[in-house]
Amino acid sequence: MRGGWQPPLPDMPAPPAARAWARLTPPLGYEPQWRRLVEAALELDLGPDALAETGMAPLVAARNWKPATVALYSKVARYGGVGVPQPPTPEPDPPTLDLRELTRVRGEAPEHLRSVTWCAIALGWPGTVGQFRSLRRDQVRATARRLLISTADGEWAVPGALTAWHAWETVRGRFPALAASPWVLPALRRGPGIESHVGGQLSTQALQVTFAKHAVRTAAALRATAPPGRREHAEALAADYLTLSYDSYRRLALAGGAEPVGPRGAVRALRSVHRAARRAG
Known part of the structure; x- marks a missing residue:
């Protein structure tokens, strides 16, 4: 031993x-x-x-x-057996953030619509990267008012994501490989792996990079389109988006009241809510 x-x-x-x-x-x-x-x-x-x-x-x-x-x-x-001190777990910074701009449809580019759909669903179903990576289209059903997501852990109603979902489904229907893909967030191009193909399952790393690119592009769009009266607010929001990761986005959605779909991040999000309430008096 x-x-x-x-x-x-x-x-x-x-x-x-x-x-x-x-x-x-x-x-x-x-x-x-x-x-x-x-x-x-x-x-x-x-x-x-x-x-x-x-x-x-x-x-x-x-x-x-x-x-x-x-x-x-x-x-x-x-x-590994090396006794280094345990640092405190970092808390979400900022504790609250307006995430709606990341769910706004700004064009018909497939990469943009895939990211917007991801963000829109995550506001009501804040799954982890791994859960979104394995989320299949047959697990998502659109009704007249909301999306319904069914997994082995239960069923969730997701309001506010219909516009992004229908836009993404319409655009992906123009490309046979995407139309035939079973994944909600499929690959749009071949990657370095031998088995990688258009419509295939994305890796965790690829999804994290996808979200970061979407956040940066949304920040650029905010700065370019903000009216004079909203420019200061847009600059502050864009600055936060530039360093936003999906894990932080998910914790912010949980702190904003989204129902947890798993234990990861839920405790920290609850602490963030309590901390904000104490600051408010």
Whole structure:
């Protein structure tokens, strides 16, 4: 049975950093994150013992990691047996945000309509990236007033997403590969993978990149089209959109009152609601 990492005895020199890291086995399921953590530590010639003493601060300064990244790699280090301090879980910043601009239909480009539909559905059904990745068209039914989403966990009514849904369904119907795809958010082009094809299932990373691109393009549209009287508000909103991730979008939707569709993020969203209520008096 492999023992975990242990600090060196007093007055005993630690082994070279590369050799010390090589003695450790990556935690199961976190091999890529472990590799990046080790690479960052080796750039600063930090072995496991040195990292346990200094914490993540040197790596954060060198890599400019965000709080969520620090939380992730701290967890990976502890799973691998390196006892770094556990940082506090970052809270959504800002705690509230107007998300409606991300659900506004601004054209007929398939990539735009796919993202708008995703955002519109997520305001009423704030699923994770993984849940949206596996969401099938036969699980979504349009009525006269709302969308109905059925999964193994239950059924949800999603108001306010019909315009985006019908626009996306109309445009994807013009392309045979998209029309035949079973996925709500299919691939629009071939990716680097051998099995990648138009209409295929997107990867988690591809969906995260898709959302980030949509947020940046929406920010640009806000700045370009805002009337003089709304320019200051549009600039502030656009600045928040530039750094918005889907995970933050989902937590903001939960904090805004959307019904949770899973446990992830719900507790933090509830804390955000309580914090906002305390600030309001």
